[in-house]
Amino acid sequence: MSILVTGGAGFIGSHACVELLDHGHDVVVADDFSNSFPRALDAVRRVTGRAVPAHAVDLRDAHGLDEVLGSHDISAVIHFAARKHVGESMSIPLEYYDVNIGGTISLLRAMAAHQVGRLVFSSSCSVYGDQYRRPITEDDPTAPVNPYARSKLICEQVIESACALTGLRALSLRYFNPAGAHPSGLLGESPRGAPSNVVPVLMKVAAGQLGKLTVFGADYDTPDGTAIRDYLHVMDVARAHRLALEHLEDAPGMRVLNLGTGTGLSVLELVRACEEACGADIPYVITDRRPGDVARLVADAGLARRAWGWHASHDVRSILRDAWRFEQMFPRGLGGSERDRGSE
Numbered sequence: 001m002s003i004l005v006t007g008g009a010g011f012i013g014s015h016a017c018v019e020l021l022d023h024g025h026d027v028v029v030a031d032d033f034s035n036s037f038p039r040a041l042d043a044v045r046r047v048t049g050r051a052v053p054a055h056a057v058d059l060r061d062a063h064g065l066d067e068v069l070g071s072h073d074i075s076a077v078i079h080f081a082a083r084k085h086v087g088e089s090m091s092i093p094l095e096y097y098d099v100n101i102g103g104t105i106s107l108l109r110a111m112a113a114h115q116v117g118r119l120v121f122s123s124s125c126s127v128y129g130d131q132y133r134r135p136i137t138e139d140d141p142t143a144p145v146n147p148y149a150r151s152k153l154i155c156e157q158v159i160e161s162a163c164a165l166t167g168l169r170a171l172s173l174r175y176f177n178p179a180g181a182h183p184s185g186l187l188g189e190s191p192r193g194a195p196s197n198v199v200p201v202l203m204k205v206a207a208g209q210l211g212k213l214t215v216f217g218a219d220y221d222t223p224d225g226t227a228i229r230d231y232l233h234v235m236d237v238a239r240a241h242r243l244a245l246e247h248l249e250d251a252p253g254m255r256v257l258n259l260g261t262g263t264g265l266s267v268l269e270l271v272r273a274c275e276e277a278c279g280a281d282i283p284y285v286i287t288d289r290r291p292g293d294v295a296r297l298v299a300d301a302g303l304a305r306r307a308w309g310w311h312a313s314h315d316v317r318s319i320l321r322d323a324w325r326f327e328q329m330f331p332r333g334l335g336g337s338e339r340d341r342g343s344e
């Protein structure tokens with residue numbers, strides 16, 4: 001029996017593959033490689049010593065997806081594949097709804113056709129919107145304020161309907177801000193094109209590939225005026241997905257869990273932490289807010305701790321140190337060549 005990981009060549013998906021393989025699971029990847037590189041799966045093999053069968057497929061391609069599920073004995077699905085940038089979703093909302101919601105509906109149909117009744121879904125803290133100045137629990141009302149976040153909340157509602165209809169058991173993991181890299185430096189956040197998330201952007205500034213960080217807004221209602229987020233090590237996120245697989249049988253229907261550290265950091269605090277971790281100055285310029293952004297998103301991660309014994313075991317220094325190691329080994333990301341360690 002294998003675990004199908006959609007988006008398994010992506011940032012969180014590839015790290016989740018490492019965690020699953022290292023703990024004896026067999027894994028199959030379905031990825032359209034629109035925002036990832038097949039070399040991420042070579043890196044997974046290098047780190048784990050285990051190969052990963054992969055299929056290049058857009059989840060909205062019902063025939064292609066049917067072929068994937070028909071050619072492996074799939075016991076559960078972890079569904080990462082999605083467009084994931086708040087700012088981008090404001091400019092191409094229909095693409096976000098089509099890919100994220102259309103892809104999820106197509107996946108649910110294929111799972112039902114192949115009697116696959118277990119799903120872990122990659123959701124987002126952005127569903128909570130701009131309401132909270134305190135750590136957020138799973139019972140707090142949602143109020144998404146951008147198409148990316150709305151697409152994630154709608155996917156949760158679609159999955160709930162599928163659970164009621166087919167007896168599917170699902171867990172939706174609402175990530176706060178995953179960042180960092182595998183401690184080996186062989187795997188990390190490597191999007192196609194320019195990075196959009198703040199930590200990979202900071203790595204490019206520290207490496208001198210970008211002249212400065214653009215800080216999107218310093219007029220938020222926060223101590224230093226810049227937005228606060230709950231940065232979480234990608235290996236902690238990966239471990240949570242393995243635990244989620246082990247807890248899918250706990251209850252019928254769909255349950256929601258927040259994945260965060262419970263500690264918030266402003267953009268300027270992150271800049272200072274990055275300067276320390278990378279030993280480099282981080283020049284920045286402050287501009288207007290990014291459309292769709294919110295002031296503060298920090299998790300109350302108590303439920304995952306009580307239910308699974310899961311809590312974040314890495315702090316922001318560890319996140320930045322691991323991200324920096326990956327940046328130095330792969331200055332052009334996984335689409336480029338590995339830096340010859342001998343040249344240092």
Ligand code: WQD
Nearest residue numbers: 084086124125126196197198201214215216227267290293
């Ligand atoms: C963080 C903060 C920006 C870039 C989203 C999803 C979340 C996760 C990560 C999937 C914000 C500021 C950013 C820059 C900046 N997705 N920023 N300059 O939007 O909080 O979270 O992506 O796993 O689920 O909600 O992440 O890293 O883009 O932004 O000032 O060049 O950094 O305004 O305050 P975000 P981010």
